[in-house]
Amino acid sequence: MLKVNHLKAYIDSIDGIVKAVDDLTFSIGKGETIGIVGESGSGKSILAQSLIQLNPSPPVFYPQGEIQFEGRDLLKLSEKELCNIRGNEISMIFQDPLSSLNPIFKIGRQLVEAVRAHHRMTRRQAEVKALSLLKDVGISQPERCMKSYPHELSGGMRQRVMIAIALSGHPKLLIADEPTTALDVTIQAQILELLTRLQSKYGTSIIIITHDLGVVARLADRILVMYSGKIVEEGTAEDIFYRTSMPYTWSLLRAIPSLKLTLNDRLVSIPGQPPDLASPPQGCNFYPRCPFASPKCREAEPVLKEIGKGHRAACILDEETFESRKKELEKKESGGSMISNGQGSVTS
Amino acid sequence: MGKDLLQVKDLKVYFSKKSGFLKKKQDEIRAVDKVTLSLKAGETLGIVGESGCGKSTLARTIMGLEKPTSGTVLFEGQDIFSLNRKQMHQLRRDIQMVFQDPFSSLNPRMKVGDIIAAPLKAYGYPNKGIRKKVSELMDLVGIKPEYYDRLPHEFSGGQCQRIGIARAIALKPKLIVCDEPVSALDVSIQAQIINLLKDLQKEFHLTYLFISHDLSVVKNIANRVAVIYLGKVVEFAENESFFNQPFHPYTHMLLSAIPLPDPRAEKARNRIAIKNDFPVNAGSASRGCVFYSRCPIAQDYCREHVPEFVNITADHRAACFYPVKNNSVVGEAPSDPRTSVK
Amino acid sequence: MIILVASVTSSVWLPHSPTLIEPDQRLQGLSLQHWFGTDNFGRDVFARTIAAAKVSFFIGASVALIATVMGTLVGLLSGYFKKIDFLVMRLIDGMMAFPALLLALALVAAIGGNITNIIIALTFAFFPQMARVIRSAVLKVKQIQFVEAAKTTGTGSGTILFFYILPNVVSPIIVQGTFTFAKAILAEAALSFLGLGISPTIPTWGNMLQEAQNYITIAPWLCIFPGLAIVTTVLSLNILGDGLRDAFDPHSRMKRSGAQRLSNKTKRETINSIGGRTV
Structure with missing residues (x-):
């Protein structure tokens, strides 16, 4: 349905050209959920905004690539055509629902307007539709909610309203950019449940962008791991979590504080900081932080290569070496505790 | 220590x-x-x-x-x-x-x-x-x-x-x-x-x-x-x-809401259905247990009475009439309130 | 800037004295000898415009400086200390209830019109606004966590005020300061024009305009050039203020902030576009 081919989105900044999205290729089918995982600054939000051309350009520009959506290249459409696609066919929800809603209008008015923008109906009809949408997203008192201002609702309620607005045009694709990051865990669980339920009801495809591997473990059929503007690993949820083939994904998985650990266990951290996208390191971007780095990694950028069916990873290590290195490292760590530091210099 | x-x-x-403006009520x-x-x-x-x-x-x-x-x-x-x-x-x-x-x-x-x-x-x-x-x-x-x-x-x-x-x-x-x-x-x-x-x-x-x-x-x-x-x-x-052994149903709810970075465990998991939203106007309900509105095992008794913060075991205190004893809140009908409270 | 430099160095290079009366050269049009023409006393308009700039700048700069210092102090104190805030702000409100120019007018009328008095009057007219702006900026900065962080590390109020809050309200101070500068020049011109300013013997733009109004039909250059001088000065001061604010903002030098601001803006636009409204 949506196909992204060799997409590049660069930002022209004072520090030079930032390669926020660098040569990305992926596709999403009908009813599928794709998770895009990455740390802040990995370019995942720029990617999301590029998909429906929300990035103001300049400074963002697209030197290469295409975004095929049902036979049309979104990069080539006019602003007016894009407007028709946004909301009607591709919708988006954001991290912060408070700043996404207009604070001076009641929820009802904003929702009714959204409904009427996508369907030819009277105000009365739109109100009925709005109420049913609110019920759909699990708001128990939709009438009261319609009469509230955004600040009167809790974060979870606001995000539900945003989802209702996003769904008002029955989009084929929903892009969720960190939809639960600002919410508490219990609310997050509710929202994620809601997304799954709505997906099975409407058959919407979902692209969920997050930094939380736990969130995609629950929702996503396929996962893309991004690091400094590039896909470093791609595969099904099973591939990523159980057949991890890229040191970054592996380190990221290990860094999550798990309930399995006890007080005396030491968390495994990834040393150093994510690279500056304006001046990325030579060769592999993850090279300076990689536990398995060798001088060879510095010579050339690793390419995404097929490991299994639909499972791709960008690392020069082959599977066997990678497995044995992992074991080696784990053995070494259980011996002595590692010293944590942010700069790579040794602390006392 | x-x-x-x-x-x-x-x-x-x-x-x-x-x-509100001019209203005395606080x-x-x-x-x-x-x-x-x-x-x-x-x-x-x-x-x-x-x-x-x-x-x-x-x-x-x-x-x-x-x-x-x-x-x-x-x-x-x-x-x-x-x-x-x-x-x-x-x-x-x-x-x-x-x-x-x-x-x-x-x-x-x-x-x-x-x-x-x-x-x-x-x-x-x-x-x-x-x-x-x-x-x-x-x-x-x-x-x-x-x-x-x-x-x-x-x-x-x-x-x-x-x-x-x-x-x-x-x-x-x-x-x-x-x-x-x-x-x-x-x-x-x-x-x-x-x-x-x-x-x-x-x-x-x-x-x-x-x-x-x-x-x-x-x-x-x-x-x-x-x-x-x-x-x-x-x-x-x-x-x-x-x-x-967490006792309070709220603790269980929090634990069950944490997404696990493990798709298989995540699918197999028996999640507590989370009721309601976090109450916005905190403190207005002075009667009953604070957690009543969201509690998966709430009973009528909880609406009227405030649970004391008591020792359930030595060094482990919780404020609940029906502390969870067997690590599972889901689908468990708690025992009769009158007998378990007294 | 050109006007400033020109006025400061004027006495060295001006071909005509700004006060020299040449009765035979009255109301002459533009010529090579008198670039901007001459006025009803035969004085060179160009020379007078430049000389007036000196006076205007002196008044503007003094007012801006004093009002900024006073306003900043009052704003800082009342923004930071809740106790005195109410009292000070009601006083300021009282002063702001009068239009600035009217207040200055009344003050000048009461204490008489020489340069010092005009500066005093204009300062009093403009500093309440300054204090208001600074106070609101202080209130905003006070909310940011680093102020609280400083408190928890045992830093004293004075240090917090001058090393933590003051540097972070520099940009509104600069902007407001340059605007006050511009406004003071305008106000001085207005006062002189109304005849309540500096004595007519000293050339100021306001004085020149006032004298020119009688001859506006026969010698339009008399009011065009001082008027033009006022407009360009005020305009360039305002632009200067904007420029300074950008230069003093650490965020404008920040790498990521541009992208962040960008994304905030796009979010709103998206919502609009999802809502179907064309942006």
Whole structure:
């Protein structure tokens, strides 16, 4: 349905050209959920905004690539055509629902307007539709909610309203950019449940962008791991979590504080900081932080290569070496505790 | 474990909010409602709760930034609210804080070296030694001392948090209040900061009050854990007993809501269906159990009666009439209220 | 800037004295000898315009400086200390209830019109606004966590005020300061024009305009050039203020903030576009 081919989105900044999205290729089918995982600054939000051309350009520009959506290249459409696609066919929800809603209008008015923008109906009809949408997203008192201002609702309620607005045009694709990051865990669980339920009801495809591997473990059929503007690993949820083939994904998985650990266990951290996208390191971007780095990694950028069916990873290590290195490292760590530091210099 | 360094007794912090123009009626927001906690020297107390539950207000009150409505906070046996300005100034030396937002807690117009030096200057550290001392501190938290003259915006979030930590430990305080120190950071950086905090604790015998919304982080750092819901402590226990056998249904709900980075376990999991939203106007319901509206095992009895905060086992306290005994809240019909309460 | 430089160095290079009366050269049009023509006393308009700039700048700069210092102090104190805030702000409100120019007019009328008095009057007219702006900026900065962080590290109020808050309200101070500069020049011109300014013997733009109004039909250059001088000065001061604000903002030098601001803006636009409204 949506196909992204060799997409590049660069930002022209004072520090030079930032390669926020660098040569990305992926596709999403009908009813599928794709998770895009990455740390802040990995370019995942720029990617999301590029998909429906929300990035103001300049400074963002697209030197290469295409975004095929049902036979049309979104990069080539006019602003007016894009407007028709946004909301009607591709919708988006954001991290912060408070700043996404207009604070001076009641929820009802904003929702009714959204409904009427996508369907030819009277105000009365739109109100009925709005109420049913609110019920759909699990708001128990939709009438009261319609009469509230955004600040009167809790974060979870606001995000539900945003989802209702996003769904008002029955989009084929929903892009969720960190939809639960600002919410508490219990609310997050509710929202994620809601997304799954709505997906099975409407058959919407979902692209969920997050930094939380736990969130995609629950929702996503396929996962893309991004690091400094590039896909470093791609595969099904099973591939990523159980057949991890890229040191970054592996380190990221290990860094999550798990309930399995006890007080005396030491968390495994990834040393150093994510690279500056304006001046990325030579060769592999993850090279300076990689536990398995060798001088060879510095010579050339690793390419995404097929490991299994639909499972791709960008690392020069082959599977066997990678497995044995992992074991080696784990053995070494259980011996002595590692010293944590942010700069790579040794602390006392 | 030593003696109690910090004792919080029946602490209440209420905010009054005028509702409407010209209306006399005042809504009371019970941000912290009768909280009793104690913290031993050298240990870490984790405080867990959702946003708006009053955990930050609790931290601010302990720091003396907020005035309590009633109750006391004893630091080394001294009531911090009975102190005069000078004594308070001396006390501040011993209690320091690490904030959630690494960027806004550093003055954007000051060099990072000066930021770390600020507490030293405030307590009359000799001018000559400051630069050396700051360099030591920077080295300790893993920031290169060469970066002394840089401004905060040149650093990443994790590095800014390290600078904030360096500032907090500059005076060798006894207690550090950490208000969500890692929740604004990426996962890979989170682990670095937690490890750093643990290392520093070991080295300087620090005591932490560690506030977080993330139970998995707390499990890794806190010796004892308190769960707060709507300003009230609902469960309080040693780390091990807390995670082995949580009693309060709210704790179960929190645990079950954490997404696991493991698709198979995630699918196999029996999740507690979470009812309702977090109540917005906290404190208006004065009758019954605070958790009643969201509790998966709530009974009629809970609506009318407020559960006492009692010892369920030694060292493990919870405020619930029907403490969960078999680690599963889902689909369990609790026994008859009358028989189990009496 | 050109006007400033020209006026400061004027006495060295001006071909005509600004006060020299040449009765035979009255009301002459533009010529090579008198670039901007001459006035009803035969004085060179160009020379007078430049000389007036000196006076205007002196008044403007003094007013801006004094009002800024006073306003900043008052704003800082009342923004930071809740106790005095109410009292000070009601006083300021009282002063602001009068239009600035009217207040200055009344003051000048009461104490008489020489340069010092005009500066005093204009300062009093403009500093309440300044204090207001600074106070609101202080209130905003006070909310940011680093102020609280400083408190918890035992830093004293004075240090917090001058080393933590003051540097972070520099940009509104600069902007407001340059605007006050511009406004003071305008106000001085207005006062002189109304005849309540500096004595007519000293050339100021306001004085020149006032004298010119009688001859506006026969010698339009008399009012065009001083008027033009006022417009360009005020305009360039305002632009200068904007430029200075950008230069003093650490965020404009920040790497990521641009992208962040960018994304905030786009979010709103998206919502609009999802809502179907064309942006």
